[in-house]
Amino acid sequence: MRETRSRLRRTIASLVFAGSAVAGSLCAQPADLVLTSGKIITVDNTFSIAEAVAVRDERIVAVGRNQDVAGLIGPNTQQINLGGKAVVPGMIDNHAHFMEEGAYWLHEHRLDGVDSRAQALEMMSARAEALGPGGWVFTLGGWSPDQFADDDSPFTREELDRVAPNNPVLLQFTRCCTFVNSRAIEELGLEAMDEPWIERDQRGRATGVIDAAGANRLTRHLVQVPPEDELEAGGMAMIRDLNMAGLTASGGSCDFPEMYRRWQEEGRLGMRFFCFLTVNGGARSPEDVDRVIAGMGGLKYFQGDEWIDYVNWGERVYNLNDNMTDLVPTQVPGQFENWGRVARAAAAHHIPLMIHTTLEPTVEGQLRQVEAIARDYPIKTMRWTFMHMEQVTANQLERMKRLGMYVGVQPRATVMGGIYLRIHGDRAYHMPALKTIQDSGIVWGLGTDAFEVNQYRPFTTLWWAVTGKMVGGKVVNHEPISREDALIAHTRSNAYLFFRESDLGSIAPGKLADMVVIDRDYLTIPADEIKDVTPLMTIVGGHIVYDADAG
Numbered sequence: 001m002r003e004t005r006s007r008l009r010r011t012i013a014s015l016v017f018a019g020s021a022v023a024g025s026l027c028a029q030p031a032d033l034v035l036t037s038g039k040i041i042t043v044d045n046t047f048s049i050a051e052a053v054a055v056r057d058e059r060i061v062a063v064g065r066n067q068d069v070a071g072l073i074g075p076n077t078q079q080i081n082l083g084g085k086a087v088v089p090g091m092i093d094n095h096a097h098f099m100e101e102g103a104y105w106l107h108e109h110r111l112d113g114v115d116s117r118a119q120a121l122e123m124m125s126a127r128a129e130a131l132g133p134g135g136w137v138f139t140l141g142g143w144s145p146d147q148f149a150d151d152d153s154p155f156t157r158e159e160l161d162r163v164a165p166n167n168p169v170l171l172q173f174t175r176c177c178t179f180v181n182s183r184a185i186e187e188l189g190l191e192a193m194d195e196p197w198i199e200r201d202q203r204g205r206a207t208g209v210i211d212a213a214g215a216n217r218l219t220r221h222l223v224q225v226p227p228e229d230e231l232e233a234g235g236m237a238m239i240r241d242l243n244m245a246g247l248t249a250s251g252g253s254c255d256f257p258e259m260y261r262r263w264q265e266e267g268r269l270g271m272r273f274f275c276f277l278t279v280n281g282g283a284r285s286p287e288d289v290d291r292v293i294a295g296m297g298g299l300k301y302f303q304g305d306e307w308i309d310y311v312n313w314g315e316r317v318y319n320l321n322d323n324m325t326d327l328v329p330t331q332v333p334g335q336f337e338n339w340g341r342v343a344r345a346a347a348a349h350h351i352p353l354m355i356h357t358t359l360e361p362t363v364e365g366q367l368r369q370v371e372a373i374a375r376d377y378p379i380k381t382m383r384w385t386f387m388h389m390e391q392v393t394a395n396q397l398e399r400m401k402r403l404g405m406y407v408g409v410q411p412r413a414t415v416m417g418g419i420y421l422r423i424h425g426d427r428a429y430h431m432p433a434l435k436t437i438q439d440s441g442i443v444w445g446l447g448t449d450a451f452e453v454n455q456y457r458p459f460t461t462l463w464w465a466v467t468g469k470m471v472g473g474k475v476v477n478h479e480p481i482s483r484e485d486a487l488i489a490h491t492r493s494n495a496y497l498f499f500r501e502s503d504l505g506s507i508a509p510g511k512l513a514d515m516v517v518i519d520r521d522y523l524t525i526p527a528d529e530i531k532d533v534t535p536l537m538t539i540v541g542g543h544i545v546y547d548a549d550a551g
Helices: 002-019 066-070 098-102 117-131 157-163 182-188 212-222 228-244 257-265 286-298 335-348 360-373 394-403 413-430 434-440 458-467 483-489 492-497 527-532
Strands: 033-036 039-041 052-056 059-064 078-081 086-089 091-096 137-139 169-173 177-180 198-200 206-211 247-252 272-276 308-312 354-357 385-388 406-409 444-446 515-518 535-540 543-547
Touching (some): 033 066, 059 066, 091 492, 117 157, 157 169, 157 182, 157 206, 169 212, 177 212, 182 206, 206 212, 228 247, 228 257, 228 535, 247 535, 257 272, 257 308, 286 335, 354 360, 360 385, 360 394, 394 406, 394 434, 413 458, 444 458, 444 483, 444 492, 458 527, 483 492
Parallel strands (some): 033 078, 137 169, 354 385, 406 444
Antiparallel strands (some): 033 052, 052 059, 086 515, 169 177, 177 206, 198 206, 535 543
């Protein structure tokens, strides 16, 4: 019934849209780029469907029928006949660690989107052969054995030895554990160590499984920042791959903004980055609170442009124990009061927040502090956002909405759904309570929190939201939402969270021309095919940054 209502709504919206005047079509100056004969899924306020788009000076000047843009086609206009293909707004990830990951992109062996163990092992073997003996085959996260439909058991030392006998292999499974082979055990000296996080068999021999507590110890030498030429090559390769996935903008930590700004000035940056700005990442101890508060006055937000800008404080204001692989967070006396002191200072400086919040007790402790702060400061004008939100409740959402707060969802269950179920039981099927969040009426957006804890592909995220399935096909969430609501969350709502609703998030006159041409109709294909949607062309600011036909 809901799908029927959705189709009716789209049909009515399309008819109204087609019959309306399109402001840009009245402009006499020719467009730089025109797309015609497509299905333009605008994601505007009425979710209207159009046929054509015209772009000039990086912004959309007309959206409507082919005849509405015909007058904007000049001798130098680039014309693309879509042949009926669908177009969606550029995908926006509301929280990821992309700049950080770019440093390792050419070195890491990613398993995003791989749903077969056999395929993963073949890829590792090929990687080892390409590297040659002694080269490290490693991934720093964003996957789990649960994503393999053919065999979801943990990797063994012997299994990894078989695929890469002459190479050290290290596979970090998000917040759970790390799998290594014999060459890695030898190079890391694990057999000689006496650490509780090294799993051993009855003979005392390392099994190749390392507990989460040892992850940073093992990966430290693998994640050193490379020389500048490698850093640039990796960052540019990553951005191309993100564009291939349909991503055009993201928020989160920005580790190398000067280098990315240089690329933008040179016309080589194919994505927009909306960055955190903090005083050393927030307070990490009670003794740190006063120093962090004292530094807030020197922070400058919204001084950038539509390509790179500092738009909020994240990911923490004060360090709390809040990890989804814990059943219950460790409560430290005074932690929420210290959190409140830093957050109150942020409110006094009118600083937007986007804050890590996962377990229900942590949501509650922070929310109570915000409620107290809101009695003295206008929280509604700052767009304070709690993100992740695996265990948020309906009551907490109602209170957040009253305060004028927002929600950023990064569904780590896309790859971590299996471990969530093992740790949290049936409650994990409502982590996050996606339909409850949608039905609450609170403004919320979708992201990933890639790369250590999640995959990065937006159509995989949309598939999870619509089907409740993690990579590999297991149902891990019982609160799916409509495909329209999911698309809004990954585009228009995220633009709002970054204070960019006038520029991004929908295909409408006046907005920046960020669009993705896809190989199938997102609105009508079977839900299980959403993960298979393939971008054919990605456009950022009216410039084609990825074209599948161009190779």
